[in-house]
Amino acid sequence: MQLLICSVFAWLSIILFALMPKRLHLLDFIFVYSVILVMSTIVFTVFDINIHVVTIPRTAKISLATIITRVITIPLVLMMAVNFLQPSGARKPRWLLTILIWLGITVFDWALDFLKIITYQKPFMWHVQSTLVTYFGFIAIAWGCTWFYTRLDKKNVGAV
Amino acid sequence: MVLHKVGQEERGGSMTNIITYDNQFNANEWFVIVALFLGLFVTFKLPSRFSRKLSALYFLCGISFGAFFDLTLGTIPRSFYDIGDSSTYQFVDFLSLLMYGPFSYLFFYLYDFLKLNLKLSPLYILSWTLLSLGTEWLGVQLGVFHYHYGYGLQISFVIYLIVHSLWVLFFYLMKLADTTG
Numbered sequence: 001m002q003l004l005i006c007s008v009f010a011w012l013s014i015i016l017f018a019l020m021p022k023r024l025h026l027l028d029f030i031f032v033y034s035v036i037l038v039m040s041t042i043v044f045t046v047f048d049i050n051i052h053v054v055t056i057p058r059t060a061k062i063s064l065a066t067i068i069t070r071v072i073t074i075p076l077v078l079m080m081a082v083n084f085l086q087p088s089g090a091r092k093p094r095w096l097l098t099i100l101i102w103l104g105i106t107v108f109d110w111a112l113d114f115l116k117i118i119t120y121q122k123p124f125m126w127h128v129q130s131t132l133v134t135y136f137g138f139i140a141i142a143w144g145c146t147w148f149y150t151r152l153d154k155k156n157v158g159a160v
Numbered sequence: 161m162v163l164h165k166v167g168q169e170e171r172g173g174s175m176t177n178i179i180t181y182d183n184q185f186n187a188n189e190w191f192v193i194v195a196l197f198l199g200l201f202v203t204f205k206l207p208s209r210f211s212r213k214l215s216a217l218y219f220l221c222g223i224s225f226g227a228f229f230d231l232t233l234g235t236i237p238r239s240f241y242d243i244g245d246s247s248t249y250q251f252v253d254f255l256s257l258l259m260y261g262p263f264s265y266l267f268f269y270l271y272d273f274l275k276l277n278l279k280l281s282p283l284y285i286l287s288w289t290l291l292s293l294g295t296e297w298l299g300v301q302l303g304v305f306h307y308h309y310g311y312g313l314q315i316s317f318v319i320y321l322i323v324h325s326l327w328v329l330f331f332y333l334m335k336l337a338d339t340t341g
Contacts, residue, residue: 025337034220067232152213
């Protein structure tokens with residue numbers, strides 16, 4: 001059941017990402033995806049292996065569900081949040097949409113806990129705060145890296 | 161190499177062993193630091209062949225694949241291999257992810273420099289796979305990687321072949337994306 005739900009969520013995030021109006025170029029999106037993947041993988045591993053604030057049942061189905069969530073759902077949703085923060089031409093950053101995505105992914109994290117895919121070992125309020133802070137950090141760092149990356153070749157117009 | 165289990169921790173109702181391989185700053189840490197700085201030195205000394213955006217992407221490609229395999233497939237569902245001094249993760253273990261950056265950059269750089277076509281790509285992929293295996297073997301000897309559950313170089317061989325093949329595909333896609341804007 002968990003695997004099915006995670007797969008559906010992953011596919012929904014792919015559909016939303018495909019339909020979303022893009023404010024970044026393909027290279028920018030690949031860069032943001034890589035940054036988010038590295039960052040989230042490190043943080044989730046520390047949470048799981050080092051400080052044990054979360055537990056992931058090591059069964060085949062739940063493991064696959066977790067991998068799908070980490071590799072597809074979370075990076076794509078965070079990429080959408082970063083995308084809406086980019087000014088594009090006359091279009092201004094859409095903070096409200098980013099805040100909605102931030103709150104949405106926090107609720108999604110509680111759903112993972114509810115479905116026993118990732119079980120938090122701490123009280124619910126700790127979970128709420130840590131999830132909000134973690135995803136805020138991911139979005140802020142990814143936004144900063146994107147800001148830097150999108151300006152890289154402006155200083156290097158003549159490069160091959 | 162000294163292997164001693166230092167304790168068990170309660171994790172969601174199941175007991176998990178934390179394995180400590182050593183407690184000192186020795187060969188495995190030096191391997192990571194030397195490989196990283198050597199890689200960074202070569203990367204920054206080479207004349208540029210790509211746009212800055214593409215160079216950053218080629219560098220990050222290795223780190224992303226490293227993070228995915230070492231921290232996701234390496235820990236879920238089983239810890240098929242530990243990195244560094246302990247089965248938990250330490251700063252040097254995360255630093256070791258950066259080692260993959262120069263590695264992937266050089267892979268793309270040489271592929272472009274040698275102007276290889278698709279016919280010669282399998283040979284290029286095999287060469288890099290053998291180089292990766294050699295580096296990993298050295299890492300195992302120096303205590304950077306510790307295998308479990310039957311994991312070994314033969315599995316890494318298959319993984320490297322797949323990853324390097326994906327990188328060749330990635331190279332062409334990125335080149336296309338960069339030229340079309």
